[in-house]
Amino acid sequence: MPYNHKEIIAEKPSRFTSGHRMCAGCGAPPVARMILRALKPEDHAVIANATGCMEVSTFIYPYTAWTDSFIHTAFECTAATLSGAEAAYKAMKRQGKLPEDKDTKFIAFGGDGGTYDIGLQSLSGAMERGHDMVYVCYDNGAYMNTGIQRSSATPKFADTTTSPAGSVIPGKMQSRKDLAKIMVGHHLPYVAQTLAMGNFKDLYEKAEKAIYTEGPCFLNVLAPCPRGWGYNTEDLMQINKLAADTCYWPLYEVVDGKYKITYKPAKKLPIEEFLRPQKRFRHMFKPGNEWMIKEFQDEVDARWQELLDLEEMTNKE
Amino acid sequence: MGIRERLSGNEASATAMKQINPDVVAAFPITPSTEIPQYFSTFVSNGQVDTEFVAVESEHSAMSACIGAEAAGARAMTATSANGLSLMWEMIYIASSLRLPIVMSLVNRAVSGPLNIHNDHSDAMGVRDSGWIQLFSENNQEAYDNLIMAHRIAEHKDVLLPLMVCQDGFITSHSIENIELIEDDKVKEFVGKYKPEHYLLDDKNPMAIGPLDLQSYLFEHKRQQAEAMKNAKKVILDVAKDFEKLTGRKYGFFEEYKLDDAEIAIVCMNSTAGTAKYTIDRLREKGIKAGLLKVRVFRPFPGEEIAEALKNVKAIAVLDKADSLNAAGGALYEDVVTGLYNKKLSIPTVNYIYGIGGRDTKSDDIEKVFNDLSKIVKDGKVDNHYRYLGVRGDK
Numbered sequence: 001m002p003y004n005h006k007e008i009i010a011e012k013p014s015r016f017t018s019g020h021r022m023c024a025g026c027g028a029p030p031v032a033r034m035i036l037r038a039l040k041p042e043d044h045a046v047i048a049n050a051t052g053c054m055e056v057s058t059f060i061y062p063y064t065a066w067t068d069s070f071i072h073t074a075f076e077c078t079a080a081t082l083s084g085a086e087a088a089y090k091a092m093k094r095q096g097k098l099p100e101d102k103d104t105k106f107i108a109f110g111g112d113g114g115t116y117d118i119g120l121q122s123l124s125g126a127m128e129r130g131h132d133m134v135y136v137c138y139d140n141g142a143y144m145n146t147g148i149q150r151s152s153a154t155p156k157f158a159d160t161t162t163s164p165a166g167s168v169i170p171g172k173m174q175s176r177k178d179l180a181k182i183m184v185g186h187h188l189p190y191v192a193q194t195l196a197m198g199n200f201k202d203l204y205e206k207a208e209k210a211i212y213t214e215g216p217c218f219l220n221v222l223a224p225c226p227r228g229w230g231y232n233t234e235d236l237m238q239i240n241k242l243a244a245d246t247c248y249w250p251l252y253e254v255v256d257g258k259y260k261i262t263y264k265p266a267k268k269l270p271i272e273e274f275l276r277p278q279k280r281f282r283h284m285f286k287p288g289n290e291w292m293i294k295e296f297q298d299e300v301d302a303r304w305q306e307l308l309d310l311e312e313m314t315n316k317e
Numbered sequence: 318m319g320i321r322e323r324l325s326g327n328e329a330s331a332t333a334m335k336q337i338n339p340d341v342v343a344a345f346p347i348t349p350s351t352e353i354p355q356y357f358s359t360f361v362s363n364g365q366v367d368t369e370f371v372a373v374e375s376e377h378s379a380m381s382a383c384i385g386a387e388a389a390g391a392r393a394m395t396a397t398s399a400n401g402l403s404l405m406w407e408m409i410y411i412a413s414s415l416r417l418p419i420v421m422s423l424v425n426r427a428v429s430g431p432l433n434i435h436n437d438h439s440d441a442m443g444v445r446d447s448g449w450i451q452l453f454s455e456n457n458q459e460a461y462d463n464l465i466m467a468h469r470i471a472e473h474k475d476v477l478l479p480l481m482v483c484q485d486g487f488i489t490s491h492s493i494e495n496i497e498l499i500e501d502d503k504v505k506e507f508v509g510k511y512k513p514e515h516y517l518l519d520d521k522n523p524m525a526i527g528p529l530d531l532q533s534y535l536f537e538h539k540r541q542q543a544e545a546m547k548n549a550k551k552v553i554l555d556v557a558k559d560f561e562k563l564t565g566r567k568y569g570f571f572e573e574y575k576l577d578d579a580e581i582a583i584v585c586m587n588s589t590a591g592t593a594k595y596t597i598d599r600l601r602e603k604g605i606k607a608g609l610l611k612v613r614v615f616r617p618f619p620g621e622e623i624a625e626a627l628k629n630v631k632a633i634a635v636l637d638k639a640d641s642l643n644a645a646g647g648a649l650y651e652d653v654v655t656g657l658y659n660k661k662l663s664i665p666t667v668n669y670i671y672g673i674g675g676r677d678t679k680s681d682d683i684e685k686v687f688n689d690l691s692k693i694v695k696d697g698k699v700d701n702h703y704r705y706l707g708v709r710g711d712k
Binding site for chain 2: 044046048055056059060061062064066067068069070071072073074076077080081082083084085086087088089090091092094095097098099102104121122124125126128129
């Protein structure tokens with residue numbers, strides 16, 4: 001059935017309620033809300049959440065924004081925690097301890113700190129063990145909850161509180177880790193990279209595939225942060241669009257090892273378009289720093305080309 | 318009644334787990350507890366249990382998965398030792414604060430560093446304030462029996478706390494001894510079904526667990542945890558009574574060995590109690606009134622009851638198989654002394670740190686402790702409360 005945004009919003013009430021305390025202009029809540037909308041209304045879900053912005057803003061005792069079952073334990077172990085819940089489901093279902101006609105789906109949310117960095121081992125383990133779950137990384141490119149410290153998802157040259165753009169060292173000096181490819185290396189049935197753009201079609205469809213593909217699936221979703229990135233809160237959707245149109249954040253999926261790029265911008269925009277509205281890259285636009293923009297562009301181009309090559313290579317007959 | 322067998326402590330623990338038939342076991346190999354998940358995964362592979370075995374990539378994930386499973390509504394178990402427990406440390410606190418009655422078999426081993434794989438109690442002592450119930454076991458039989466009683470205690474509505482059953486690495490985990498097992502159906506009936514009031518997989522009543530819990534509520538939640546630990550004392554004794562009816566084997570907070578008329582007494586935990594009993598028998602032949610108090614329940618700590626049991630002795634030695642490195646004394650010593658003080662008992666009490674890193678503790682060592690106690694009684698004074706037993710360079 002073709003994606004119809006109006007119908008989905010009308011027929012699938014949000015399972016993530018308003019009243020949470022995420023910042024205005026934060027990219028994460030629309031992502032969580034839309035991913036949960038991809039659940040069939042009759043299915044129950046167990047959500048696990050790593051410590052981070054999302055957790056501390058959505059489940060402050062005694063209030064919760066989650067209408068499904070929800071568990072938070074710690075920062076680095078969301079995948080392991082959820083894998084235990086999924087194992088419990090299998091064992092209890094097998095023994096007839098749960099209703100036969102009811103399906104439960106398992107979805108983990110972690111930021112890039114809790115996923116690329118401190119939670120990478122736990123994620124890798126859970127994915128390798130083949131638990132029937134979806135792990136969603138909402139990637140805002142730094143430890144935003146603790147005050148914008150660099151992570152391995154932080155793009156090169158970004159100004160963060162632990163990679164400050166100084167007079168000698170101009171921001172983060174290392175390139176961003178490519179987590180989706182690390183997950184592809186786990187030979188998962190479904191890996192995708194997406195973001196909230198336009199009518200959310202790309203995000204919704206990938207979430208649906210991830211949730212209803214049996215086995216461990218992974219979604220890497222860009223979730224801009226107005227505080228950490230330094231854009232105007234009302235510009236969230238514009239920033240997302242620029243991330244896709246500059247190919248900074250390519251939208252693609254890998255189904256059983258086959259790459260498919262799901263969005264190829266008609267006109268690939270220069271990276272400045274994405275960098276300029278963000279304060280974290282402001283120093284790159286000072287006279288004499290043109291080399292930084294060029295280097296950034298070269299890396300985006302190389303990664304995009306690599307993706308095009310992978311798409312071609314993995315789809316050969 | 319019962320089944321006569323010969324099993325190591327690890328085999329006995331794995332057998333108990335098989336009979337308990339938990340929904341989820343999540344574990345990671347570490348000496349000397351590795352055999353427990355090994356045996357258990359064989360039971361899984363051969364279809365002898367209904368358990369989902371989660372072969373995690375670390376102990377941190379083992380405890381995380383146990384938390385996820387138990388919160389989901391399952392019975393979850395694990396086994397570990399030393400550094401494995403250290404790596405779990407963060408999750409150990411989370412398990413108890415989320416009030417999840419997870420049961421662990423802890424095969425005690427020295428915590429690094431430097432690396433050592435042999436027995437002491439530094440692992441268990443490192444989590445003594447974490448809100449876990451801690452039961453200690455002298456031998457394979459007690460390790461087995463404690464595990465069979467574990468879920469009844471942990472899952473009780475007045476308790477809802479995780480529980481670890483401790484035994485000495487290698488000394489009992491790898492020693493094969495006679496044991497009396499309970500029939501499978503009787504264990505099943507005794508342990509009963511797990512019926513949590515709230516659980517993640519209850520789709521009709523979704524639950525959110527593990528909030529951000531700030532200044533307005535955390536204190537009350539911790540206070541409730543503390544109350545649950547107090548409540549555990551009664552439940553532990555009630556379960557022990559039922560267990561005695563089933564097996565004839567009697568358990569309390571501690572075991573008293575020839576303590577009734579004892580003038581000098583040792584307080585210790587786990588396998589050293591066996592050595593102490595042997596030594597006491599020999600000393601009694603010589604007319605020395607030596608006795609033993611073997612602590613089984615370390616958390617909750619039965620300080621008042623221990624003080625009551627020791628009230629008539631003239632000198633006490635508390636043996637700690639873990640050094641607190643605090644220039645004051647070991648953990649068991651400090652707890653015992655607090656119990657005595659609160660009961661206004663001014664009995665000379667000394668502490669011996671012993672057996673660190675698997676250093677063998679022989680009957681001669683125990684005899685030396687009793688000799689020291691006799692001297693304290695005779696001289697009426699204690700020159701040093703915080704002592705070492707069996708270490709080079711120490712008098």
